[in-house]
Amino acid sequence: MFAAYTELQNAQAVKEFLVKKQVVHPDFLPLKELGYIYFPITKKMAVPKAKVVQTKITFPPREKPRTVDDLLKNKLSKEELELLPRSQEIVGHILILEIPEELTSKEKLIAEAYLNINRQIDTVVRKEGIHSGEFRTRTVRILAGKKSKETVHKESGVDIKLHLEKTYFSARSGNERLRITKMIKPGEDVLVMFSGAAPYPLVFARNSDARQIYGIELNPLAHAYAHENIHLNRLEHKITLHNGNVLTILPKLKRKFDRIAMPLPKTGEDFLPIALSKVKPKGIIHLYSFLDEKDIQLYAQKIKDIARRSNHPVRVLRSVQCGQFSPGTFRVCFDLKVLE
């Protein structure tokens, strides 16, 4: 290893020079010996007021804080450390933390620690409530880092620009988007009801050979982000977006679809009849719901009953648990094949 050594009175000047040149060794600390100080460095170079030598000195290792627990162990009690949030969601460059009430007085310290260890993030926010209301939006509070709630999330080859409070978005649904993408056959026309900032249309358009993807979204701000996103990803030729209520927009579209995705788990089934009226014979519908595991079979029967009453009977190809809403309650997707 190389080291720059100098008399103690030059230590500060030499250190500043080495930092500026970015040659300070990241793994070891300087060592003082017999009136001299030795700085471990990463490459051989001329250093003013110091001599540079190759050395076999054993330098003390630089202890690196590697975990949030390491960084907080002197600032939080043992009981408080145990309450630290373990599950996190990262959307773009923003980390969303669920901080328990008991840690509110330490929330800034905790947020700074997460910011410190994770180079991928530049903002830490605290989740203030669950997605709610017609637009399924939520509130978050900035605790550390850049003062912005807007970010660009990268997923499956697309950039999704969004605002955490103005539009719904879940990074955790990324795998589910890909699962559906893999089922899309070349030439399909696909409709995404409730398209939000357009994560489903973007991922489908980029990763499948669908002919055209259509999206319908009620929230004007989410729709505006969706529009920006199709330009950002140069997918204007494959995605068509509509702003408004599915119930009023869809009857005006004089076409039917090979596949319809319905990512609105709270009330999705209310929109099943209109989806059935717009899907081609033998087409596929992906219907979502939040369900307790024990209720999945019952719900599948309910779907079949709604479909029969709409004169478009369906077969439930499969039900897939693709996320968790709360302990014991899952986000379940029913893949439905329309029989007539």
Ligand SMILES: C[S@@+](CC[C@H](N)C(=O)[O-])C[C@H]1O[C@@H](n2cnc3c(N)ncnc32)[C@H](O)[C@@H]1O
């Ligand atoms: C759970 S979010 C899903 C958004 C998006 N697909 C995603 O995964 O990020 C449901 C979306 O449906 C929209 N929405 C609710 N009711 C609607 C309706 N009747 N017509 C069109 N969009 C609606 C909400 O504004 C919200 O953006």
